Amino acid sequence: MLKSCTIAATVLVLALAGASAYADDYGLDDIFTNGHVDGDLRLYNFNRLYDSKTTPNASAFSAAALINAQTGTFFGGFSIGGSFVTANSLGTHSDNAAKIDTTLAGPNNSIGAFSQAYLQYKNDMFLFRGGYQYLADDPWMGNNDSRVIPSSYNALLVQVTPLAGWNVFALREYSWKSRTSYGMYPDNLYYPSKYDGDSSYGNNGSLPLDSRSAPGTWEGGTTYVKGGLSAQLRYYDFMHFARTGYAVGSYVFNTGTGFDPVIGAQYLSQNDGSDNRFTQTDTSLFGVPGTHVKSQAIGGDLGLVIPDGRFDVLYNKLAHEDGAVGGGALISPYTTNYGTDPLFTTSMIRGLVEAGPGRAWKGKFTYDFFEKKLELTTAYAKYITDYRGRSHDLYFDVIYHLDGYLRGLTLRDRWELSNGGVDNLNPSNKAFVYNRLMIDYKF
Numbered sequence: 001m002l003k004s005c006t007i008a009a010t011v012l013v014l015a016l017a018g019a020s021a022y023a024d025d026y027g028l029d030d031i032f033t034n035g036h037v038d039g040d041l042r043l044y045n046f047n048r049l050y051d052s053k054t055t056p057n058a059s060a061f062s063a064a065a066l067i068n069a070q071t072g073t074f075f076g077g078f079s080i081g082g083s084f085v086t087a088n089s090l091g092t093h094s095d096n097a098a099k100i101d102t103t104l105a106g107p108n109n110s111i112g113a114f115s116q117a118y119l120q121y122k123n124d125m126f127l128f129r130g131g132y133q134y135l136a137d138d139p140w141m142g143n144n145d146s147r148v149i150p151s152s153y154n155a156l157l158v159q160v161t162p163l164a165g166w167n168v169f170a171l172r173e174y175s176w177k178s179r180t181s182y183g184m185y186p187d188n189l190y191y192p193s194k195y196d197g198d199s200s201y202g203n204n205g206s207l208p209l210d211s212r213s214a215p216g217t218w219e220g221g222t223t224y225v226k227g228g229l230s231a232q233l234r235y236y237d238f239m240h241f242a243r244t245g246y247a248v249g250s251y252v253f254n255t256g257t258g259f260d261p262v263i264g265a266q267y268l269s270q271n272d273g274s275d276n277r278f279t280q281t282d283t284s285l286f287g288v289p290g291t292h293v294k295s296q297a298i299g300g301d302l303g304l305v306i307p308d309g310r311f312d313v314l315y316n317k318l319a320h321e322d323g324a325v326g327g328g329a330l331i332s333p334y335t336t337n338y339g340t341d342p343l344f345t346t347s348m349i350r351g352l353v354e355a356g357p358g359r360a361w362k363g364k365f366t367y368d369f370f371e372k373k374l375e376l377t378t379a380y381a382k383y384i385t386d387y388r389g390r391s392h393d394l395y396f397d398v399i400y401h402l403d404g405y406l407r408g409l410t411l412r413d414r415w416e417l418s419n420g421g422v423d424n425l426n427p428s429n430k431a432f433v434y435n436r437l438m439i440d441y442k443f
Helices: 002-021
Strands: 036-050 058-070 078-088 110-122 126-133 152-163 166-177 217-226 229-238 242-252 260-272 293-306 309-318 358-369 374-385 389-401 409-420 432-442
Touching (some): 058 110, 242 293, 260 309
Antiparallel strands (some): 036 058, 036 432, 058 078, 110 126, 126 152, 152 166, 217 229, 242 260, 260 293, 293 309, 374 389, 389 409
16 A cells, blocks of 8 residues: 555656746746736625515625636646635624525525536637636526625526627526525526425526426527628427527627617427426426426517617517417526516516516617716616506616725616516515616626
8 A cells, every 4th residue: 555655646746846847838827927816895785675564675784795706727728727705794693584585696605516517628719617616708607796605506508609790509507596596406406495405595496396407598599790791590398398599689780970770580489299307296486387388489670879878779579389388478587586687678676587478569779978987877667467457667776996906896786676477476566676686896
């Protein structure tokens, strides 16, 4: 045994000596010297204010840190990255769980997790990343970063860039970590809180607790950005949930006057047979069971870019489908109840994914002051749906970026009023105000 250890130690020393000798050739000496660390320090204060006499107001406060680290490249393009996230309410949570906004960090006073841990290889035309990672640019599997901790995914990603601005990619996702989870789990937002020990809160939770786990997702597609054109085409197989085709594109017409028209469109189609978790468990969405999954959504955007601002009129329609789960509900395993899907008319609180089949209109205006230090956004959305009735949302967003010695510090306050609806769209079908205050320092 001692001899084996001695031989192993000798081999290791010789290997390290050899690596040191050729460190400059392979970039090993750049692993730490060219690595970097960045992140965010944040303070959150969220308040849910209800007109309902039976639902108490809920709030949550958190001090949070998000730390990202990535090595320099070695062996011609390899690097290793990781992220740690932590949040603490500093003992401010109510003793009554009903009065805690559990979507922020769950019901506990603190939460911490490793949200990224990946190996990456990248050159001018090729990218591979495997392990725990954020999918920040993925419209239906994004990092949902409006709370303390982003969503992250245990996945393999391969991407090729044949031309500047054009990407072709494939992804295999195996499990994920929600915004309030401590680790990776083979579930999604249709599973109830504490499914398989997962501390996932703020989710849809329609499936029963004994449902079979989710095997993950296959995704492939392409994106293209050049000049005023932005377009993408994606296919998702949310295995045992829905097969989804998604296309979206927009074009900004550069007139040279500072007033540039914008036109955009999106289309989504979903289907799946009886081999899905909803029909397996006889689960209803919006009170409507089904024999299969089927949905279809269209959207349009007419906008105008003006000096320091932009105005958009947006539209979506989610078709009713007889016999389908939720009457044609759009199945979105990683955004439902988060209000983070890419439909044009989705509001801060919710959209047609949460309200069900129907149609929606939205007007949105954004304007920048003081050389983009102050950003103001206001929006109004109206929803006319089959199962949740008519409702409307009024939204304000104020962002201020400090400079000088306080460069990197941002103050943000988001406020939205939701009114109307039936079937308890808002508690007791009364008005619901959601106010999200965030102070963020990037370093």
